[in-house]
Amino acid sequence: MDLHTVEALRPAHTRDDLRLAAGETLLGGGSWLFSEPQPGVTGLVDLTAMGWQPWEITADGLSVAATCTIAQLLEPPAPPAWVASPLFRQCADAFLMSFKIWNTATVGGNLCLALPAGAMISLATALDAEAVVWTPDGGERREPVAAFVRGPGLTSLQAGEVLRSVDYPIAALQGRTAFRKIALTPMGRSSAVVIGRLDGDGGFTLAVSAATPRPYVFRFDTTPTTADVRLALDTVDEWYADPHGSPDWRAAVTLELATEVCAELA
Template sequence: MDLSSITSMRAARSRDDLALAPGESLLAGGSWLFSEPQSATSGLVDLTTMGWEPWCIGPAGLSIAATCTIAELLEPPAPADWTAAPLFRQCAEAFLMSFKIWNTATVGGNLCLALPAGAMISLATALDASCVVWTPDGGERHEPVSSFVRGAGRTSLAEGEVLRSVELPIGALQGRTAFRTIALTPLGRSSAVVIGRLDPDERLTLAVTAATTRPHVFRFGHPPTDDEVQDALRTIEDWYSDAHGAPDWRAAMTHQLAYEVCEELKP
């Protein structure tokens, strides 16, 4: 879509360039930005010209730049002990989009948009990812993705803050995962996503997204029983409602998917 309100566009080359003037918005992939009118936006600041490497593998795990595209996210040569590696493609394929959009849409854009069905939110939450946020005073702060996303379309980003990267810890990448999703139609937007991760010490993490307004993470010191799973899911109060599913249906499907995930991950 043409954005008829845009009168200026500039390329960001340094951190100082990320200070936005009135009416300016940051541009990464733009797959959502250009999908509908942006009447309050008169200028764009291109983040992709910052020259950030898409991803970097280190002793602590995987660092993903906010400007990393979905296609680039699937490139890292996962070490043999990264048993959670299949989750990357599973989440990428959960996007309601053509695979062609994978070359444009970014990890950071998906997180900052904070839609309940954000596939990168599902991935990052399940793998205990944290956000590195640049603050306007020249510093940075770190926050788990599970709390960075506050609700439908809401994040913890304050005025002047910029999401720099997403950090995935090595311990989570070495867990064994199970993935389940459901939608009202075969190619529809995810109505519920449940991901489980079983770590080598048999601790199990259960991440619920898409069915709720924000991510929910449940941790068990052992593979949980059905009753323990049900008790945990009963604490959710923010079941989402839109054209892709009613809250009661989403809750019922989440319970079913959670049981399936936990069954698959039994030692």
């Protein structure tokens, strides 16, 4: 879509270039930005010109730049110990998008858009990923993605802050995972996504997204029973409502998917 209100496009090469003027907004992949009118946006600041490496394998795990595309996210040669690596492809497939979009849409864009069905949100919360945020004073702060995303279209980003990267800890990457998703139609947007992770010490993480306005993460000392899962889901204070599913249906299918996830990892 043509953004007829945009009058200027400038590349960002340094942190100082990320200071936005009135009417400016950051441009990553632009797969959402150019999908609908953006009244009030008069300038774009190209974040991809920063030249960040898409991803880096470190001693602590995997660091993924905010400008990393979905296609690039699937490139890292996962070490054998990274048992959770298939989850990256499973979440990418949850987008139900063409390969053209995979080569454009970015990890950071999906997180900052903060849609309940954001597949990168599901991935990051299930693997205890941290958002690395650049602050206007030249510093940075870190926050679990599960807390970074606060509701539909709402994140913890403050004025002048920029999402720099998403860091996946090695301990989570070494856990066994199980993935479940449901939608009202075969090619529809996710109505509920449930991911389980069983760590080497027996600890169990259950991540719920798409069915709720924000992601939820539940932790157990061992693989939970159906009763344990039901008690955990009872603490969800709101189930999401949109054309892709009613709240009561989403609550019911989330319990079913969670039960399947626990059974697979038991």
